[in-house]
Amino acid sequence: MAQQHAPSASMAETFGRLIPHLRPIMPRLILGAFCALLASVVALTIPQVLRWLVNTVLAGDSVASAIWLGVVIVALLGAFEALLVWLRRVFVISPSARIETSLRLNLFRHLQQLPVAFHDQWGSGQLLSRSMADLSLLRRWMAFGVIMLVVSSLTVLVGLAFMFSSSWILALIYVAGAIPITWRAFKFRTVFRDASRLSQDQAGDLATTVEESVHGIRVIKAFGRGREALTGFHAQAQKLRATEIHKARTLAGFLALVVALPEVTLGIGLFTGLWLTATDALSVGDLAAFFATAAFLANHVEGIGMLLGMTLTTKTALDRHYEVLDAPTSITDPEHPRTPERPAGHLELRDVSFTYPDASSPVVDHLDLDIRPGETMALVGGTGCGKSTLLHLIPRLYEATGGSVRLDGVDVREYDVAALRTAVAVAFEDSILFSSSVRDNVLLGAQPAPGQELDDVLSEALHTAAADFVHELPDGVDTLIGEEGLSLSGGQRQRLALARAIAAKPRFLVLDDPLSALDVRTEEAVTQRLRTVLAGTSTLIVAHRPSTVMLADRVAVMRDGRIQDVGTHAELLARNPHYRYVISAGDEPPSVEEVLTEGGRA
Numbered sequence: 001m002a003q004q005h006a007p008s009a010s011m012a013e014t015f016g017r018l019i020p021h022l023r024p025i026m027p028r029l030i031l032g033a034f035c036a037l038l039a040s041v042v043a044l045t046i047p048q049v050l051r052w053l054v055n056t057v058l059a060g061d062s063v064a065s066a067i068w069l070g071v072v073i074v075a076l077l078g079a080f081e082a083l084l085v086w087l088r089r090v091f092v093i094s095p096s097a098r099i100e101t102s103l104r105l106n107l108f109r110h111l112q113q114l115p116v117a118f119h120d121q122w123g124s125g126q127l128l129s130r131s132m133a134d135l136s137l138l139r140r141w142m143a144f145g146v147i148m149l150v151v152s153s154l155t156v157l158v159g160l161a162f163m164f165s166s167s168w169i170l171a172l173i174y175v176a177g178a179i180p181i182t183w184r185a186f187k188f189r190t191v192f193r194d195a196s197r198l199s200q201d202q203a204g205d206l207a208t209t210v211e212e213s214v215h216g217i218r219v220i221k222a223f224g225r226g227r228e229a230l231t232g233f234h235a236q237a238q239k240l241r242a243t244e245i246h247k248a249r250t251l252a253g254f255l256a257l258v259v260a261l262p263e264v265t266l267g268i269g270l271f272t273g274l275w276l277t278a279t280d281a282l283s284v285g286d287l288a289a290f291f292a293t294a295a296f297l298a299n300h301v302e303g304i305g306m307l308l309g310m311t312l313t314t315k316t317a318l319d320r321h322y323e324v325l326d327a328p329t330s331i332t333d334p335e336h337p338r339t340p341e342r343p344a345g346h347l348e349l350r351d352v353s354f355t356y357p358d359a360s361s362p363v364v365d366h367l368d369l370d371i372r373p374g375e376t377m378a379l380v381g382g383t384g385c386g387k388s389t390l391l392h393l394i395p396r397l398y399e400a401t402g403g404s405v406r407l408d409g410v411d412v413r414e415y416d417v418a419a420l421r422t423a424v425a426v427a428f429e430d431s432i433l434f435s436s437s438v439r440d441n442v443l444l445g446a447q448p449a450p451g452q453e454l455d456d457v458l459s460e461a462l463h464t465a466a467a468d469f470v471h472e473l474p475d476g477v478d479t480l481i482g483e484e485g486l487s488l489s490g491g492q493r494q495r496l497a498l499a500r501a502i503a504a505k506p507r508f509l510v511l512d513d514p515l516s517a518l519d520v521r522t523e524e525a526v527t528q529r530l531r532t533v534l535a536g537t538s539t540l541i542v543a544h545r546p547s548t549v550m551l552a553d554r555v556a557v558m559r560d561g562r563i564q565d566v567g568t569h570a571e572l573l574a575r576n577p578h579y580r581y582v583i584s585a586g587d588e589p590p591s592v593e594e595v596l597t598e599g600g601r602a
């Protein structure tokens with residue numbers, strides 16, 4: 001699956017977009033940062049106590065009481081620091097988890113609104129990793145990373161002030177070590193950011209592979225392709241591993257400099273400090289305080305390096321998040337939605353065309369079709385001629401790229417999208433069921449008539465779709481089905497999907513070959529019951545078999561993206577050779593040349 005990359009935004013742009021989400025929790029974040037900063041300042045005062053203690057002891061004034069006082073002060077400062085660290089966690093953990101949840105909700109809401117064409121182009125693992133792992137990274141950065149980055153930077157500044165107060169010469173030597181680090185940080189930033197982006201994208205692709213192979217485990221096993229699947233997965237996992245190692249090496253290289261340079265400058269400082277002490281230019285207490293402060297700062301300087309890495313990883317996670325969020329929801333409600341004056345289920349397709357975004361030629365090509373109120377129209381055509389695509393245009397799952405789809409005289413683009421999808425119910429060719437009860441699956445879009453109970457809608461829909469088998473399931477209609485529940489056969493799933501469309505009681509019913517997985521007897525039962533249900537509902541039903549066509553008042557023959565002919569089954573059988581061919585009911589078997597020609601067209 002092609003990676004979706006927006007042009008890389010700057011740090012300010014990416015993190016700036018978080019501000020509206022941060023605003024409500026800002027007071028708690030500031031309190032958290034204040035506690036963290038205070039904890040660092042408290043820790044920084046310990047070397048100052050040390051300075052006083054060393055100078056007092058060396059001066060020989062009331063040594064015992066000075067030691068006791070020093071110990072008590074250091075212990076109290078330590079306890080206070082621990083309390084502040086605990087308070088920081090209390091203040092920031094819950095709001096950052098709240099932001100993570102709210103961003104996740106936003107993303108999920110947006111994913112629901114994005115057109116089907118978007119989902120055709122994105123791997124499920126990419127969306128999974130963007131809504132899970134990337135947002136967890138953000139939470140950790142907000143709860144810890146950003147606060148500690150600010151606090152560590154301020155701590156280093158305050159520490160430097162203390163160091164300058166002890167000895168400006170030693171402090172200058174220490175600061176000189178920061179120049180190569182700053183220079184190196186610029187290169188590190190680009191390399192690490194690119195490596196982070198690559199590893200997050202590769203993790204998303206790996207998740208897609210896991211999802212696909214779990215989903216298709218039966219096919220993999222049945223064709224004995226387990227080894228190949230493993231080889232493919234192994235190659236992808238190795239790529240990710242190599243990227244992770246490259247990322248870790250880049251960080252380690254930078255951290256080595258961040259750790260080593262202050263140590264080297266400290267060594268030079270120690271030499272200089274001892275010389276200054278020996279020449280009485282610096283007191284022993286000042287020297288001790290300087291080095292205790294420098295030792296304390298070493299952790300923070302190293303921490304800044306780590307936190308810089310964390311910030312860059314979070315930035316790429318946020319960029320990935322915004323790439324999905326910025327994908328346009330092209331199928332939206334009009335400013336002034338219209339409702340039809342006489343909602344009767346009259347569908348008109350006028351000069352309708354549709355081309356898939358990544359295709360060069362149209363699948364639906366200047367197509368015209370009229371389905372009268374209450375009429376059942378069968379749509380018949382060779383495989384791949386565009387029948388399913390055409391069905392998707394009615395509830396605006398795909399947007400027609402030309403012409404107009406009108407329901408009850410109103411263009412579908414002028415409807416409120418939710419209202420349109422309530423008026424049009426679809427049973428797709430592949431019957432998707434959710435991990436939920438039979439009841440919830442069937443009543444997904446149920447519209448009970450005034451005074452009607454949902455349970456009545458449920459049993460009526462189940463009966464019509466000949467799905468009464470659900471009453472034999474362990475918990476009847478409350479049995480959990482789908483991925484986390486009971487597995488159903490293809491025919492059983494198809495009947496539940498059909499029941500779901502029937503329970504929605506739409507003005508216009510769209511059925512994509514709804515009986516293909518049923519045995520002859522069940523198909524007969526469903527056909528009979530559907531006839532009654534379809535009597536008053538306008539329906540467009542894709543059919544491959546004469547038995548399904550029997551449900552229809554008229555049949556439309558689709559070929560090369562257009563409606564080639566419309567008539568009753570008998571009329572078309574009599575006059576249309578292509579119809580005879582696709583419905584497999586021709587009285588003359590097609591010649592080899594005809595079959596080859598038709599096969600080539602289809």
Ligand SMILES: Nc1ncnc2c1ncn2[C@@H]1O[C@H](COP(=O)(O)OP(=O)(O)OP(=O)(O)O)[C@@H](O)[C@H]1O
Pocket residue numbers: 120356358359363381382383384385386387388389390429
């Ligand atoms: N998401 C997509 N992106 C690009 N092309 C697509 C997409 N879905 C389908 N197509 C192409 O559009 C054409 C029509 O597909 P469609 O599923 O509408 O045919 P169909 O008539 O319903 O076929 P069948 O009877 O086999 O179900 C095919 O050539 C198919 O490859």
